[in-house]
Amino acid sequence: MDVVTADAPRGGIHERWVVFVAAEDRSGALTALAETFSARGVSFTSFTTLLVHDGVGVMSITFAASERLARVLVRTLDRLAVVRTTTLRHLRDDTVRATAVVSGADAAARAAGAQQVAGTWVIAGAFPDVEDAIARVRAAGGRADAVTILPPAD
Known part of the structure; x- marks a missing residue:
C-alpha cells in the first residue's frame, strides 16, 4: 500500500x-x-x-x-x-491528476483553461485545479460531461 x-x-x-x-x-x-x-x-x-x-x-x-x-x-x-x-x-493533493470534458459554456471553458480538441473542451491538470475549473464552467451555465482521475505518474 x-x-x-x-x-x-x-x-x-x-x-x-x-x-x-x-x-x-x-x-x-x-x-x-x-x-x-x-x-x-x-x-x-x-x-x-x-x-x-x-x-x-x-x-x-x-x-x-x-x-x-x-x-x-x-x-x-x-x-x-x-x-x-x-x-x-x-483528493486535494496536487499530485492527483485529472482530465475533464466540459460543454455548454465556451467562454467560461476557455477562461477556466480548457483547450478545444476536435470540438470538445478538455481540462487537464492537478485534480484541485480541474475541479475549480469545472466549478467556473458550471457557474457560467455549462456542465462537466466526464471527469477521470488519472493514476499517479511513474
Missing part, C-alpha cells in the same frame, strides 16, 4: 480520497472491491476502470471518509486475492 497524505487538509469524516487499485482482470474482482466499501458503510463517489492490460486492470475509486477509515479500507483492499497494489491519495 502506498499512502500519501502530506499537505492534505484534515477535515474529519468528510475528507475526500482516491484509491488507485491494480487488480486481476477476472470475474468477481469489481464485486470484491465494491463489497469492501459497502461492508464499511462507505459509498464511493466514482469508480472508474482506467486501463486493462496483461490481465491487470487499474481503477480509480473516489470516496469520502476519515483518514483512519480510508487507511482501513486500503488495508482491506490489499488483503483481497485479486488486488495487486493500492495507492491512496487525498
